[in-house]
Every structure is written in structure tokens, then in C-alpha cells.
Amino acid sequence: MLDVLSTLLLVLFLVGHLVLAGADVGLSMLMPRVARGPAQRRRVVAAIAPYFLASEVWLVALVGILAGLFPALEHHVVAELWPVLVVLTVGLLVRDAGLWLRSRVPDDRWRAVWDGAVVAGGWTLALAWGWVTASLIAGDPAVTPFTVACASTVVSLFALRGAAFGAERLVEDPTAESADVAARDTRWLAGVALAATLVTVVAAVPGPGPVDPSAAAIPTAVMAVALTATLGTSGPMLSRYTSAIAIAVPGVTVAVASGLPVASIPDTTAVLVWSVLTPAIPVMLIGQVWLYRMTRRPSRSPGFFA
Amino acid sequence: MFDDPLLLARLQFAFTAATHYMFVALTLGLAPYILVTQLRATAGGDRGRMTAVRFWGGLYLVNYGMGVLSGLVMELQLAVNWTGLQKMYGYSFGAPLALETMTAFFIESTFLGLWIFGWNRMGRWAHLSCFAVVTATAYLSAWWVLVSNGFLRHPVGFEMVDGVAHLTDPAALLTNPAATMAFGHIVTGTLLVGGAVVIAVSAYHLRRGNDPHRIFARGIRYGTLVMCLVPIPVAAFGGVQFELFGQAPPTSGQTYSASEIEAVEAAGSAVHPAIGPTADALMMGMWALMFFLGPVLLLAWPLGGLDRWRWFLAPLVVLPFAPYLASVGGWVFRETGRQPWTVVHHLTTADAMTPLSPAAAAISFGLFTVAFAVLAGVTYWLLVRYARRGPEDGPLADHRDREPAEAPVPAPTF
Ligand code: HDD
Ligand code: HEM
Ligand code: HEM
Numbered sequence: 001m002l003d004v005l006s007t008l009l010l011v012l013f014l015v016g017h018l019v020l021a022g023a024d025v026g027l028s029m030l031m032p033r034v035a036r037g038p039a040q041r042r043r044v045v046a047a048i049a050p051y052f053l054a055s056e057v058w059l060v061a062l063v064g065i066l067a068g069l070f071p072a073l074e075h076h077v078v079a080e081l082w083p084v085l086v087v088l089t090v091g092l093l094v095r096d097a098g099l100w101l102r103s104r105v106p107d108d109r110w111r112a113v114w115d116g117a118v119v120a121g122g123w124t125l126a127l128a129w130g131w132v133t134a135s136l137i138a139g140d141p142a143v144t145p146f147t148v149a150c151a152s153t154v155v156s157l158f159a160l161r162g163a164a165f166g167a168e169r170l171v172e173d174p175t176a177e178s179a180d181v182a183a184r185d186t187r188w189l190a191g192v193a194l195a196a197t198l199v200t201v202v203a204a205v206p207g208p209g210p211v212d213p214s215a216a217a218i219p220t221a222v223m224a225v226a227l228t229a230t231l232g233t234s235g236p237m238l239s240r241y242t243s244a245i246a247i248a249v250p251g252v253t254v255a256v257a258s259g260l261p262v263a264s265i266p267d268t269t270a271v272l273v274w275s276v277l278t279p280a281i282p283v284m285l286i287g288q289v290w291l292y293r294m295t296r297r298p299s300r301s302p303g304f305f306a
Numbered sequence: 307m308f309d310d311p312l313l314l315a316r317l318q319f320a321f322t323a324a325t326h327y328m329f330v331a332l333t334l335g336l337a338p339y340i341l342v343t344q345l346r347a348t349a350g351g352d353r354g355r356m357t358a359v360r361f362w363g364g365l366y367l368v369n370y371g372m373g374v375l376s377g378l379v380m381e382l383q384l385a386v387n388w389t390g391l392q393k394m395y396g397y398s399f400g401a402p403l404a405l406e407t408m409t410a411f412f413i414e415s416t417f418l419g420l421w422i423f424g425w426n427r428m429g430r431w432a433h434l435s436c437f438a439v440v441t442a443t444a445y446l447s448a449w450w451v452l453v454s455n456g457f458l459r460h461p462v463g464f465e466m467v468d469g470v471a472h473l474t475d476p477a478a479l480l481t482n483p484a485a486t487m488a489f490g491h492i493v494t495g496t497l498l499v500g501g502a503v504v505i506a507v508s509a510y511h512l513r514r515g516n517d518p519h520r521i522f523a524r525g526i527r528y529g530t531l532v533m534c535l536v537p538i539p540v541a542a543f544g545g546v547q548f549e550l551f552g553q554a555p556p557t558s559g560q561t562y563s564a565s566e567i568e569a570v571e572a573a574g575s576a577v578h579p580a581i582g583p584t585a586d587a588l589m590m591g592m593w594a595l596m597f598f599l600g601p602v603l604l605l606a607w608p609l610g611g612l613d614r615w616r617w618f619l620a621p622l623v624v625l626p627f628a629p630y631l632a633s634v635g636g637w638v639f640r641e642t643g644r645q646p647w648t649v650v651h652h653l654t655t656a657d658a659m660t661p662l663s664p665a666a667a668a669i670s671f672g673l674f675t676v677a678f679a680v681l682a683g684v685t686y687w688l689l690v691r692y693a694r695r696g697p698e699d700g701p702l703a704d705h706r707d708r709e710p711a712e713a714p715v716p717a718p719t720f
Binding site: 049050053054056057058060061063064065067068069070071072074075078079082085086089092093096097100101103104265266268269271272273276277280283284287288290291294295299303304305 | 371372375382393398401402407408417426467472684702
């Protein structure tokens with residue numbers, strides 16, 4: 001019982017992180033495209049800033065759950081994937097350093113450097129997540145047609161999620177120019193993601209595809225439907241939801257199709273963790289929901305981050 | 307030296323943990339002062355005090371960001387370099403760290419986000435309560451981390467099942483004296499760090515006669531009280547830890563027999579014998595400095611010296627070095643004292659480490675050390691810069707009354 005709950009918790013934090021961080025990481029990637037000039041760049045950072053801390057904590061919690069409740073699984077993942085994890089950490093470090101530091105010195109060159117770090121870190125993060133997903137599904141981090149296609153799918157899902165988020169959050173701009181670019185981008189990004197998905201499926205057939213292909217079929221189909229819906233003329237309107245569904249799929253697929261070794265958790269540890277965690281869950285939820293609701297409208301005056 | 311992976315991995319851990327701890331100590335030490343200041347500002351509708359909250363809060367955030375970045379790297383390092391520890395002690399050493407990430411860090415960062423973005427968006431009391439949650443969870447976080455760290459020093463409450471430690475007594479884990487005493491010592495020690503930073507920044511501005519909102523006059527008085535009251539509990543919590551010295555943990559004998567343990571310890575710890583005592587002397591020396599400084603500051607108070615004696619204020623600007631040196635010394639003392647064990651009487655440091663090639667260990671050492679040196683350097687520079695500029699130019703300064711940062715540029719919409 002606690003085993004099942006703990007596994008669900010692990011999947012919840014993986015999917016939660018992908019869905020929430022997809023938005024701010026994706027928009028970091030698209031900054032050069034949706035923002036022209038310092039004023040628009042400031043607005044993009046102001047749209048990202050309220051969320052990056054609140055989405056990153058899901059990742060930290062994910063690592064914590066792995067270490068405390070699934071040490072054997074963590075050991076397996078780290079042993080297999082440590083170079084990818086180093087890349088992921090570097091991406092996180094560079095992107096976050098950009099966000100924390102860009103507004104610290106009122107100088108255009110300084111800001112340009114750290115805006116560059118936000119963009120580079122965003123791309124690195126998306127790529128690293130793509131590589132992690134592909135390696136876990138294939139059971140091996142080697143570069144094969146499958147891992148390349150799968151990683152490209154994940155990268156395009158991050159970009160799509162970022163575009164959807166930008167279309168929604170950048171409308172405060174007096175001209176709404178950035179929001180319009182982002183909204184139009186959702187349609188072709190959905191196309192790219194869909195094409196990459198098809199290539200991934202084709203590549204999975206001969207080569208080292210998912211350990212359990214039948215389990216991967218349903219999530220992949222759900223993703224294809226969500227992406228197809230985003231292609232149409234109402235795509236920009238729907239993308240807020242469809243991009244969330246689509247980016248959740250890699251997480252779910254890893255959970256159901258990769259055949260990762262999950263050992264049963266010793267009772268005393270499970271009971272300790274759950275009895276301390278249960279009273280904390282409402283506080284965790286209240287904080288997250290409150291933050292996402294409160295910051296729906298970006299602030300116009302300069303703040304700590306932008 | 308560069309051909310010994312074990313030595314490199316240990317040095318790397320020592321450098322990065324010490325750097326991480328310096329950020330953490332200021333986070334913990336400044337939070338209660340900001341919380342109390344905001345409480346008084348909120349209760350009294352006091353604008354001067356609210357300016358103080360924005361000023362100290364700005365320094366807090368700059369430091370917090372670097373605490374987060376260095377912490378992320380610590381986590382990676384623990385997972386990649388010390389797999390032996392995870393494999394054997396995941397369910398006992400890892401469990402408190404897991405709880406830390408969810409019950410403390412998750413909540414802390416979310417509510418800090420609410421605090422940063424909530425200044426003009428929520429009621430005054432709601433805003434205050436967000437910082438109260440941030441402070442409480444920061445201390446909770448320290449407690450969980452020390453439960454893990456205390457387990458290494460004094461492993462309790464588990465039995466070995468097929469080479470993996472299974473928890474049998476969570477209560478013993480949570481009330482481990484090596485954790486609770488260290489928590490008392492750390493909490494009081496970080497108050498000294500916070501107090502010294504507040505004194506230094508205040509002294510800098512008071513010396514220039516620049517204190518329109520009385521932020522620094524209050525700050526130096528707060529710091530004076532801290533320097534008078536806190537050194538005693540610091541020494542008390544530190545002193546009781548000596549009782550654990552030479553005491554075998556209750557689980558001793560489960561992994562190695564007494565004679566094997568003796569053989570491991572007789573082989574030596576590869577820590578230079580002078581390091582521990584030097585670190586200890588540094589810690590206690592700095593303690594003595596602060597212990598005697600407290601009454602001196604207190605004497606200067608009624609004479610007006612805290613506001614007016616420029617010769618008296620000048621040296622106080624470097625006061626923060628004292629508690630920082632003491633803290634790093636304390637950690638070096640504790641961690642080197644545990645050698646050659648990572649988990650006392652159960653797991654040697656050599657076995658805890660991931661088998662790394664010398665080249666991999668050297669690259670990892672180089673990257674991590676450089677990254678941390680840069681983080682520490684940038685933070686130090688930014689903190690000093692903001693501290694000097696004072697409340698008007700802080701990163702959280704109130705911009706509502708000013709011009710918008712940029713004029714809207716007309717452009718075609720589609
Ligand atoms: C006495 C307290 C204390 C000690 C000894 C440590 N930490 Fe720490 N840590 C904190 C108290 C803290 C904190 C106050 O809670 C921080 C500082 C800034 C922050 O965000 O939380 C933090 C941040 C922090 C983060 C940032 C998470 C994020 O932002 O994503 C990680 C991963 C760690 N720590 C991990 C560690 C590890 C592996 C340690 C082992 C040496 C360690 N900490 C020692
Ligand atoms: C959860 C918290 C901590 C864990 C898990 C931890 C664990 C470790 C590990 C695995 C090592 C390397 C192996 C060893 O030497 O035993 C180590 C060494 C060391 N750590 Fe910690 N530690 C923690 C907290 C800290 C902190 C916060 C500091 C801050 C300064 C610190 C300072 C050191 C030092 C100086 C060494 C080097 C000792 C030596 O190898 O000679 N530790 N610790
Ligand atoms: C006379 C005063 C002090 C005494 C007797 C004392 C004693 C101790 C002892 C016995 C330890 C534990 C070593 C181990 O477990 O192996 C320790 C650790 C430590 N000390 Fe001190 N200490 C004093 C002052 C200070 C001061 C002023 C600071 C910082 C402001 C400080 C910071 C630390 C830290 C960070 C640690 C490591 C964590 C811990 O074990 O609590 N100490 N100290």
C-alpha cells in the first residue's frame with residue numbers, strides 16, 4: 001500500500017515538474033524569438049520569474065524521494081546517467097544564475113550576458129531532459145536514432161509549452177507583440193513535436209525502443225491527439241491545456257514503459273516518511289496554488305528579478 | 307595529490323560544503339531579524355521599519371539565491387561521488403534528506419516566492435505570515451539536514467539486512483544527540499553570523515552619518531544584544547558535544563567487529579593531525595573574540611558610542627569574518643574528527659566513495675571548485691555592493707512612487 005503510494009508520489013513529482021517547469025524553461029528557450037529589445041526581454045523575464053522557484057522545488061523533491069525511498073533506483077539511474085545528470089545540473093545552474101543575477105547591475109551588457117545565460121540554460125535543460133527521458137525509456141544512454149528522435153520530441157514539447165505560456169502571460173505588453181509571436185508559434189511547434197513523435201515511434205520499432213512497447217502506446221497516442229488538436233486554428237487557445245498534457249507524457253512513459261528496478265520500501269522508513277509528509281501536503285498545495293493564482297497578472301513595476 | 311581520487315573527492319566535498327554552509331548560515335541568521343522587524347512594522351504601521359525589511363530582505367534574497375544554486379550542486383555531488391553511502395544508508399541517511407526536500411525546502415521556496423511577489427498584492431498580515439513560514443521552514447530544513455549528518459557521526463536506530471541499513475527506531479534517529487546538540491549549536495551560531503553582518507553594515511552607514519530611517523541605529527543595537535546573549539548558549543551546545551567524543555555508537559559491532567574497527571582506526575585517517583586542533587582553536591578563538599566584544603558594545607551604548615564614535619565603528623565593518631571563520635572551523639573540526647569513517651564504525655570513507663578514475667576525480671574537482679569559487683565571489687561582491695548602497699538602491703526597494711522603468715513603445719499589433 002505505502003509502496004504503491006510512494007511510487008505514485010515519485011511519478012507525481014516527475015510529471016508535476018515537467019508540466020510546471022516546461023512553462024518557464026520553454027519560455028526561457030524562446031526568449032530570443034519572442035522578445036526584441038531590452039523592454040520586451042524584461043517582460044519575458046518578469047513572466048518567468050514568479051514560477052521558476054516554485055517549479056524547481058518539484059525537481060528537488062523528486063531527487064529527495066529517489067534518495068530516501070528508492071535508493072536502489074537512484075543508484076541505478078545515477079550509475080547509468082551520471083554524465084546526463086551533470087549536464088542537467090549545469091543547465092539548471094546557468095539558467096538560474098541568469099535569473100538571479102540579470103537585474104543586479106543596471107548595465108545593458110551585464111543584462112545581455114545573463115539573458116544569454118537564461119536562454120542557453122533553458123536549451124541545455126530541455127536537451128538534458130530529452131536525453132534523460134530517452135535513455136530511461138531505452139534503458140541505455142547511447143546515441144541511437146531512437147534516443148535522438150525521442151530527445152528531439154521532448155525538446156520541442158518544452159518549446160511548445162513555453163510558447164503556450166508566453167501567449168498567455170505576455171499580453172500585458174502594451175503592444176502584445178511578444179504574445180502574438182508566441183501564440184502563432186504554438187501551431188508550428190505542435191507540428192514539429194508531432195513529426196518528432198512519429199519519427200520516434202518509427203525508430204523504436206527496429207532499434208532499442210521502450211523496454212515495454214505496449215505500455216508506451218497509450219500515452220503516445222494521447223500525446224498525438226493533444227498535439228493534433230494544437231495544430232488547428234484554435235491551437236493557440238487550446239495550447240495552454242494541450243501542451244500540459246503533451247509534456248506530461250514523457251514522464252508517464254518513463255514510469256510505465258521503462259522497466260526501472262523498483263524495490264519494495266522497508267516498512268519503518270515508509271511509515272516515517274508518510275507520517276511526516278501527510279501534514280505537510282496541504283501546506284505545500286496551498287503555497288503552490290496561491291502563488292500561481294496571485295501572479296496571474298505580471299507586475300508592471302520593476303521587481304527583484306526584472 | 308592529484309592522483310588520489312579519494313583525497314580529491316574529500317577535498318571537493320569540504321570546499322563545496324563549506325561554501326554552501328556560508329550562504330546557509332546567513333539565510334538562517336538573518337531570517338529571524340527580518341521576521342521580527344516586519345512584525346513590528348506591520349503591527350505599528352511603521353514605514354521606516356518597512357524600509358528596513360526591504361533593505362535586509364534584499365540582502366537575504368541575493369544570498370538565498372546562491373544558497374539554492376550551491377545546494378543543487380551539493381545534491382548532485384552527493385549522488386554522483388558518494389554512491390557507497392546512498393546504497394547502504396539510503397533508507398536511514400537518505401530518508402531525512404527526502405523529508406527535508408518536501409516538508410521544508412519545497413514550502414520554503416514557494417512561500418519565499420509569495421513573499422517576493424506579494425508586496426503590493428496581498429494584505430500586510432498575509433505577507434508577514436508568508437515570511438513566518440519561510441523562517442520556520444528554513445530552520446526545519448537545517449534540522450533535517452543535521453539529522454542526516456548526525457547519523458553519520460553517531461549512527462543509531464537501524465539494523466543491517468543484506469548489507470542495507472533498515473531503520474528500526476525512527477524516534478532514535480530523530481532524537482540523535484549528535485543531531486539535536488548540533489542543531490542547538492548551529493542555530494545559535496548562525497544568529498551570531500546574522501548579528502555580525504547586521505552590525506557591520508550598520509557600522510558602515512552610521513560612520514557616514516547616513517541613517518534617515520533609523521535602520522542602522524536599530525540594527526547595531528540588535529547586533530549588540532545578540533553578541534551579549536548568544537555566545538553563552540553557543541558554547542553550551544558546543545560543549546555538550548564533547549560528551550560524544552570517544553563514545554561508540556549503539557549500533558557498533560553490526561558491520562565490523564571490535565577488532566576490525568580497531569584495525570581500521572589504527573591504519574590512520576589520512577587527515578593531517580594538525581588540521582582538527584587548528585580548526586577547533588579557530589572556532590573557539592573567534593568565539594572568545596565575540597564573547598568579549600558583546601560587553602564592550604553594551605558599554606558604548608549608553609554613552610552614544612554606537613552612533614557617534616567613528617573610530618569605534620570602523621573596525622566593526624570586518625566583524626563578520628569572526629563567525630564565518632568559526633563556522634567553517636567548526637565543520638572542519640567535526641568532519642575531520644569523524645575520519646576515517648563516513649558512518650562511524652560502519653562505513654569507511656574509502657568505501658563510501660564512488661570508484662572514480664583519477665582523471666574523472668580531477669575533472670570533477672576542478673569543475674566544482676571553480677564553480678563554487680565563482681558563486682562565492684559573485685555573492686560576496688553583490689552583498690557588499692548592496693550593503694554599501696543602502697536602502698534607497700536595494701533590490702527590493704519600493705519603486706511604486708518612481709517613473710515606470712520604460713516608456714511604452716508603439717508598435718503594430720497583429
Ligand atoms: C544548517 C543548515 C544546512 C546544512 C548543514 C546544509 N544545508 Fe543545504 N540548505 C539549507 C540548510 C542547510 C537551507 C537554509 O534550507 C537552504 C539555503 C538556501 C536555501 O534555499 O535553503 C539550503 C539549500 C539547499 C539545497 C537547494 C535546493 C534548491 O534550491 O533547489 C540543496 C539541494 C541542499 N541545500 C542540499 C544540502 C546538502 C547535500 C548538504 C550537505 C552538506 C546541505 N544542504 C547542508
Ligand atoms: C547532510 C549534510 C552532510 C553530509 C551528508 C556530509 C557528508 C560528508 C561526506 C560524505 C564527506 C566525505 C567523506 C568523509 O570525509 O567522511 C564529508 C566530508 C566533509 N564535510 Fe560533510 N557532510 C554534511 C555536512 C557538511 C557541511 C554542511 C559542511 C560544512 C562546512 C561539511 C564539511 C565537511 C568537511 C570539511 C569534510 C572533509 C573532511 C575530510 O574528509 O577530512 N559537511 N561530509
Ligand atoms: C567556546 C565555544 C565553542 C565550543 C566549546 C564549541 C564546540 C564545538 C564542538 C564540540 C563541535 C562538534 C565537533 C564534532 O561533533 O566532532 C562543534 C562544531 C561546530 N561549531 Fe563550535 N564551539 C564553540 C564555538 C563556536 C562558534 C562561535 C561557532 C560559529 C559561529 C561554531 C560553529 C560550529 C559549527 C558550524 C560546527 C559544526 C556543526 C556541529 O557539530 O554543531 N562554534 N563546536
